[in-house]
Amino acid sequence: xxxxxxxxxxxxxxxxxxxxxxxxxxxxxxxxxxxxxxxxxxxxxxxxxxxxxxxxxxxxxxxxxxxxxxxxxxxxxxxxxxxxxxxxxxxxxxxxxxxxxxxxxxxxxxxxxxxxxxxxxxxxxxxxxxxxxxxxxxxxxxxxxxxxxxxxxxxxxxxxxxxxxxxxxxxxxxxxxxxxxxxxxxxxxxxxxxxxxxxxxxxxxxxxxxxxxxxxxxxxxxxxxxxxxxxxxxxxxxxxxxxxxxxxxxxxxxxxxxxxxxxxxxxxxxxxxxxxxxxxxxxxxxxxxxxxxxxxxxxxxxxxxxxxxxxxxxxxxxxxxxxxxxxxxxxxxxxxxxxxxxxxxxxxxxxxxxxxxxxxxxxxxxxxxxxxxxxxxxxxxxxxxxxxxxxxxxxxxxxxxxxxxxxxxxxxxxxxxxxxxxxxxxxxxxxxxxxxxxx
Amino acid sequence: xxxxxxxxxxxxxxxxxxxxxxxxxxxxxxxxxxxxxxxxxxxxxxxxxxxxxxxxxxxxxxxxxxxxxxxxxxxxxxxxxxxxxxxxxxxxxxxxxxxxxxxxxxxxxxxxxxxxxxxxxxxxxxxxxxxxxxxxxxxxxxxxxxxxxxxxxxxxxxxxxxxxxxxxxxxxxxxxxxxxxxxxxxxxxxxxxxxxxxxxxxxxxxxxxxxxxxxxxxxxxxxxxxxxxxxxxxxxxxxxxxxxxxxxxx
Numbered sequence: 306x307x308x309x310x311x312x313x314x315x316x317x318x319x320x321x322x323x324x325x326x327x328x329x330x331x332x333x334x335x336x337x338x339x340x341x342x343x344x345x346x347x348x349x350x351x352x353x354x355x356x357x358x359x360x361x362x363x364x365x366x367x368x369x370x371x372x373x374x375x376x377x378x379x380x381x382x383x384x385x386x387x388x389x390x391x392x393x394x395x396x397x398x399x400x401x402x403x404x405x406x407x408x409x410x411x412x413x414x415x416x417x418x419x420x421x422x423x424x425x426x427x428x429x430x431x432x433x434x435x436x437x438x439x440x441x442x443x444x445x446x447x448x449x450x451x452x453x454x455x456x457x458x459x460x461x462x463x464x465x466x467x468x469x470x471x472x473x474x475x476x477x478x479x480x481x482x483x484x485x486x487x488x489x490x491x492x493x494x495x496x497x498x499x500x501x502x503x504x505x506x507x508x509x510x511x512x513x514x515x516x517x518x519x520x521x522x523x524x525x526x527x528x529x530x531x532x533x534x535x536x537x538x539x540x541x542x543x544x545x546x547x548x549x550x551x552x553x554x555x556x557x558x559x560x561x562x563x564x565x566x567x568x569x570x571x572x573x574x575x576x577x578x579x580x581x582x583x584x585x586x587x588x589x590x591x592x593x594x595x596x597x598x599x600x601x602x603x604x605x606x607x608x609x610x611x612x613x614x615x616x617x618x619x620x621x622x623x624x625x626x627x628x629x630x631x632x633x634x635x636x637x638x639x640x641x642x643x644x645x646x647x648x649x650x651x652x653x654x655x656x657x658x659x660x661x662x663x664x665x666x667x668x669x670x671x672x673x674x675x676x677x678x679x680x681x682x683x684x685x686x687x688x689x690x691x692x693x694x695x696x697x698x699x700x701x702x703x704x705x706x707x708x709x710x711x712x713x714x715x716x717x718x719x720x721x722x723x724x725x726x727x728x729x730x731x732x733x734x735x736x737x738x739x740x741x742x743x744x
Numbered sequence: 745x746x747x748x749x750x751x752x753x754x755x756x757x758x759x760x761x762x763x764x765x766x767x768x769x770x771x772x773x774x775x776x777x778x779x780x781x782x783x784x785x786x787x788x789x790x791x792x793x794x795x796x797x798x799x800x801x802x803x804x805x806x807x808x809x810x811x812x813x814x815x816x817x818x819x820x821x822x823x824x825x826x827x828x829x830x831x832x833x834x835x836x837x838x839x840x841x842x843x844x845x846x847x848x849x850x851x852x853x854x855x856x857x858x859x860x861x862x863x864x865x866x867x868x869x870x871x872x873x874x875x876x877x878x879x880x881x882x883x884x885x886x887x888x889x890x891x892x893x894x895x896x897x898x899x900x901x902x903x904x905x906x907x908x909x910x911x912x913x914x915x916x917x918x919x920x921x922x923x924x925x926x927x928x929x930x931x932x933x934x935x936x937x938x939x940x941x942x943x944x945x946x947x948x949x950x951x952x953x954x955x956x957x958x959x960x961x962x963x964x965x966x967x968x969x970x971x972x973x974x975x976x977x978x979x980x981x982x983x984x985x986x987x988x989x990x991x992x993x994x
Contacts, residue, residue: 693795698832701792702842702902703820703850712845716836723836 312364314522315346318492321370324461328429334436338457348448354580355449357636357668358607363550363576368492368522370459375401378485384514385481389729392476393418395464398483400493400523402462406481415472415505421463421496432465435498435528452552452578456524460494463525466509470502470532477508477540477727482525484549486517497527501535501563508538510730515546515573525553531563533587538566540730544737545573547602553579561587561616568725569608569625570734571598572741577606585612585619585647595721596625599741600633600665607636612654614647614677621651626721627658628714629665630743640672641684647677654684659691659717661710661743691717707743715739745770745941746811746910751802752966753783753790760786762966763802768910771938775952776945777977778963779985784945785829787963788914791943792826793819806910820846821853823909827899827916834886839898840868842886843905850906871904875931893924900931911935912943917951929954949981 319342323335347364348355372378375398385396385406395418396406402420412418424432436457464480482495501507513523523545531537545551551574559565571577577600583592592612600606612621627635639654658667669686691713699709718738725731746768753761760783768774778784790797791804793816804811811819834842847867848858859867872879877897887895896916903911913932917925932942932955944957952960952974960976961968964985970976 692832694832695834697794697816698828698834699842699846700816701794701820701826701828702846702906703817703853704846705817705849705853706815708845708849709817712837712842713834716834720836 312347313367314360314364315342317367317369318455318459319343321459321492323458326425326429328425330433331425331429331436335458338454342451342454342458345448345451347451352447352449354609354638357634358576358578358605363522366490366520366522369487369489371493372399372401372487372491374487375399375485376403378487380406380483380485381516384483384516387479387510387512387730388733389727390477390479390510392478394479394481395420396481396483397462397495398485399487399491399521400460400462400482400495413472413474413476415469416474416478417465417467417469418478419465421465421498422461424465425461432498450554452524453526453554456494456496456526456554460496460524460526463496464498466497466499468501468505468507468535471504472502473506474508477510480509480511482513482523484515484517484521484523484546486519490520492522494524497525499527499529501531501537503532504534505532506536509540511539511541513541513543513545513551513573515544515549517546518548520548520550520575521546522550523552525551527553527555529555529557531557531559531565533560534562535560536564540568540725541570542734542737543569543571543573543577543579545577547573547575547604549574550576551578555579555581557583559583559585559587559590559592562589563587564591565593567592567594567596568722569594569596570738571596571606571608572737574606575604577604578609579607580609580611582611583613583621585614585621586616588617588619590616590619592621592623594621594623594625595724597627597718597721597738598625598635598637599628599630599718599738600635601630601741602633603631604633605636606634609638611640612642612652614641614643614650614652616647618649619647621653623654624721625656626718627656627667627669628661628718628742629658629667630661632662632664634665635667637667637669637686638672639670639684639686641674641682643675643677643680643682645676647680649679650677651681652684653682656686657717658686658688659714660688661714711742711744714742745807746943747805749803751790751804752800753786754798754800755786755796759800760966761790764963764967766961766968768941768943770909770941772959773936773942773944773955773957775957775960775977776943776963777947777949777960777980780947782963783966784947784963785914788826788912788943788945791912792816792824817849818853820906821850825903825906825908825911827896827903827911827913829914829916829918831887831895831899833888833890835888837886839884839886840882843868843902846902847906868905871901874934875901875904876927877901892919893921893927896920896924896928897931900928904931904935909939910941910943912945914945915947916944917946917948925951926954949977952977
């Protein structure tokens with residue numbers, strides 16, 4: 306795309322005024338990010354990381370900046386119900402913090418939880434390093450990180466969460482983003498900062514939900530730091546409205562002996578992209594990821610998982626499954642790098658996929674680069690149909706073909722939730738998976 | 745109950761069954777024996793409706809209906825059950841859930857009322873007791889990580905719950921040690937009844953020590969070449985299948 310500024314999407318995003326913070330470093334970082342976006346524009350499919358995700362359609366759309374009346378928008382309360390989960394909750398509607406829908410009173414000791422908009426007003430200084438680094442990082446990646454760039458320029462809200470060293474937060478913290486119809490088609494941006502101090506422990510449930518039929522573009526950047534010996538369990542449910550376009554960057558940094566467990570369920574949206582980068586920075590850090598993506602209709606869901614082992618005896622285990630139906634497309638790239646010096650590391654990655662219709666497509670690309678010694682690594686990817694022998698076994702017991710297919714497909718996806726410890730949450734997610742399958 | 749006439753069937757273009765005829769009445773236990781490659785498993789698969797088996801001639805009438813015209817699930821609902829030679833592992837599907845889905849799917853197809861979970865559990869408990877099977881089996885995924893013996897016992901347990909009229913046992917005895925074999929045989933004997941027929945496909949005579957058949961048939965080269973009572977099985981055990989093809993079993 307040689308003339309990025311002429312694309313309607315780029316033009317409309319650049320038209321948006323930068324949020325005025327009155328903080329010199331922040332205004333400068335935003336301006337820098339905006340300028341970088343203006344100069345590189347959007348990635349096209351010649352950029353390796355965007356090979357299977359064409360932005361041609363999205364690039365022709367215009368989105369209005371933000372939602373001035375988001376604070377008053379009615380939201381269906383049933384959207385927010387999450388059985389078996391109570392505790393602190395931060396809710397954003399079209400990227401704007403909604404105190405009335407959030408639960409921030411009686412936070413447990415050791416937990417600091419605030420909307421970014423408030424932190425920027427009260428004490429922005431601790432955010433300085435992260436924000437500036439994000440601008441620099443985008444600089445290094447060219448057009449590939451265009452959306453992280455526009456996010457750094459335009460985001461004015463999101464979540465700032467800190468867990469003090471050695472604090473164990475028992476009840477899960479919920480982070481909810483809701484896209485709702487506005488006066489026109491909206492673009493909005495959110496940034497999250499999550500920090501677990503040494504030896505801290507937290508369960509975070511992040512949800513992307515939708516309540517409307519208008520097209521939207523939402524971008525997210527989450528920076529997650531897991532301190533030495535800390536434990537994070539991060540569950541993400543992406544069940545946005547069908548016309549929502551979601552571009553998410555999550556960047557996790559794991560210190561020595563820390564453990565991060567991620568469960569990711571991707572169900573909703575039109576064009577959905579998630580760049581999930583994990584750096585195992587400290588000796589003995591452990592990562593466990595499980596994910597399911599289920600595009601149907603004309604959906605496009607792209608997950609780019611990049612894991613970097615940078616320290617001794619680090620371990621990562623990743624297991625992702627995709628099910629595509631109708632004319633939908635799934636993309637999964639799982640890249641593992643075991644960097645020089647990360648000796649004794651153990652990395653495994655599997656991505657199995659099912660195609661439920663002839664028009665569906667899943668592109669999967671496992672990549673493994675090893676530059677260290679005594680490394681155990683395994684990775685594999687498959688795309689296929691349901692096992693004929695299993696189907697016949699079920700039918701021979703009286704289960705009709707369509708039901709047998711549904712049962713096997715549900716089992717295929719649900720397996721990714723088996724090790725989710727909260728049974729109510731597991732059932733809730735499992736129910737959503739099954740609802741997504743053809744009846 | 746079952747009348748097979750002049751059945752010809754092909755697998756991957758190769759003719760395996762070459763004019764098989766067999767009549768099974770309610771309450772009878774028939775053993776089908778024969779050498780490897782004679783078409784024993786093909787018979788079981790054709791009767792249960794597995795894909796890839798092409799019937800080129802002949803008829804199979806089951807309680808007066810054309811069995812071959814039915815989908816596998818409809819055959820099951822009509823009372824035909826195949827105990828698999830190699831039961832399939834289905835990770836992620838709980839054994840109890842699977843059995844209830846199967847039973848209710850059959851009941852629905854037959855126009856009967858589906859069982860709620862209470863009624864189903866009661867039924868399952870009864871069957872476990874009768875079949876002397878531990879309820880630990882119920883909580884696991886279908887056949888996942890089961891030993892060979894457990895898989896075969898699970899087949900018999902499914903049969904007990906689904907209560908078929910015609911049970912086809914495809915080499916259910918293969919790969920079992922003597923204790924597992926006795927348990928499986930005892931399960932089959934428990935289920936023998938005047939309204940139910942069994943077709944036991946086996947390579948060896950030893951199962952027939954524990955489940956005594958009313959009839960023994962020798963299947964060779966796609967046809968029943970000889971039929972008799974249980975003494976035929978004993979003669980086969982002594983003399984082997986070598987002479988069968990020429991009808992030389994004395």
